[in-house]
Amino acid sequence: AQTVTQSQPEMSVQEAETVTLSCTYDTSESNYYLFWYKQPPSRQMILVIRQEAYKQQNATENRFSVNFQKAAKSFSLKISDSQLGDTAMYFCAFAPYPQGGSEKLVFGKGTKLTVNP
Amino acid sequence: DTAVSQTPKYLVTQMGNDKSIKCEQNLGHDTMYWYKQDSKKFLKIMFSYNNKELIINETVPNRFSPKSPDKAHLNLHINSLELGDSAVYFCASSQFQGAENEQYFGPGTRLTVT
Numbered sequence: 001a002q003t004v005t006q007s008q009p010e011m012s013v014q015e016a017e018t019v020t021l022s023c024t025y026d027t028s029e030s031n032y033y034l035f036w037y038k039q040p041p042s043r044q045m046i047l048v049i050r051q052e053a054y055k056q057q058n059a060t061e062n063r064f065s066v067n068f069q070k071a072a073k074s075f076s077l078k079i080s081d082s083q084l085g086d087t088a089m090y091f092c093a094f095a096p097y098p099q100g101g102s103e104k105l106v107f108g109k110g111t112k113l114t115v116n117p
Numbered sequence: 118d119t120a121v122s123q124t125p126k127y128l129v130t131q132m133g134n135d136k137s138i139k140c141e142q143n144l145g146h147d148t149m150y151w152y153k154q155d156s157k158k159f160l161k162i163m164f165s166y167n168n169k170e171l172i173i174n175e176t177v178p179n180r181f182s183p184k185s186p187d188k189a190h191l192n193l194h195i196n197s198l199e200l201g202d203s204a205v206y207f208c209a210s211s212q213f214q215g216a217e218n219e220q221y222f223g224p225g226t227r228l229t230v231t
Contacts (some may be wrong), residue, residue, distance in 0.1 A: 035219075039158075043205060045222035089158055095220075103211065104150065104162040104173055105220055 002027045002094050006108035013082045014116050020067075021077045021111045023092030029053075031097040034068065034075045035105070040088040048090070051075065082115045089113075120144050121223035123208050129229045130198055138193045138226045140208030147212060148172075149191035150220065151183060154205040166191055198230045 003026045013019035025034070036048040051059045051068050058066050063083075067076045079086055092108040121142045130136050142149065150173075151163040165173035166185045180196040191208060208223040 037222075043225045043227075045207060045209075045225075047219060047221075050219065091160065103148070103220075104165060104175075105152075105160075105209075106162075107160040110158050 002029070002096070002106045004092050004094050004106050004108035006090075006092055006111050008111045009109070010112045010114070012114040012116055013079075015082055015084060017082055018078060018080045019082055019113065021079075021090050021092075021113065023075045023077070023108055025073050025075065025092070025094050025106075027073070027094065027096075029096050033095045033097070034066075035093040035095070036064070036066070036075075036077045037091045037093060037107075038086075038088045039091065039110075040085075045091075049077065079113075084115050084117060087113060087115045121208055121210055121221050123206075123223040123226050125226060126224060127227050127229075129231065131231055132198055132200060134198050135194070135196045136198060136228070137195070138206055138208075138228070140191045140193070140223055142189055142208075142210040142221070142223075144210055144221060145212075146210040146221075147188050148210060149185065149188075150209040150211075151191065151193050152207040152209060152222075154207060154225070156204070160207070164191075164193075195228075200230050203228055203230045 005024045032053045034051045038046045038048045049061045063080045065078045089110045091110045093105045124139045148167045150165045154160045164183045169185045182194045185191045205225045207225045209220040211220045
């Protein structure tokens with residue numbers, strides 16, 4: 001069974017600074033997807049960034065980038081130029097490669113990020 | 118346009134009652150899911166349906182019964198509600214064998230059992 005571990009229950013950062021959220025996972029699969037989801041106080045789950053395991057290049061979406069280390073099973077999220085609107089719970093998630101509807105997301109326990117003015 | 122919608126968004130009810138949560142997606146996806154987020158914010162899969170067929174059924178009490186009348190709808194019916202059922206329930210959808218395997222989430226339904 002796959003597991004996802006987020007070792008930082010809470011973090012804080014000053015506006016405009018950079019912060020990195022950690023995530024490690026365990027799987028015997030060779031091909032899979034990794035995601036970071038953001039859940040602001042509105043509770044809507046918003047996809048921040050995704051990474052396909054077979055791609056060597058780290059994914060980037062504007063101020064958000066990942067450091068994907070497949071051998072180490074590590075998938076950290078870096079937020080640059082933090083903004084007040086980045087305040088939210090961040091969830092790391094794992095999904096196996098599509099196989100007929102069994103692509104459940106396995107979530108970590110989340111990191112609560114607070115961006116301070 | 119709302120991609121994945123859930124009704125109601127808030128549900129307060131007493132122990133022992135039966136309640137339903139409805140989910141609809143207009144993305145043309147063929148796979149839908151129910152997740153439960155507990156009071157500690159932990160999200161866990163409950164069910165998934167692909168083309169109206171049950172694919173994933175995690176260790177969920179029999180009091181929970183999903184129903185998928187068509188690909189665009191996945192409802193969750195809960196019998197004999199218990200205090201421990203209080204949580205936020207999220208519906209999500211994705212496209213089977215979609216290249217990106219992205220799941221789109223609804224806004225969640227906060228269920229409070231008193």
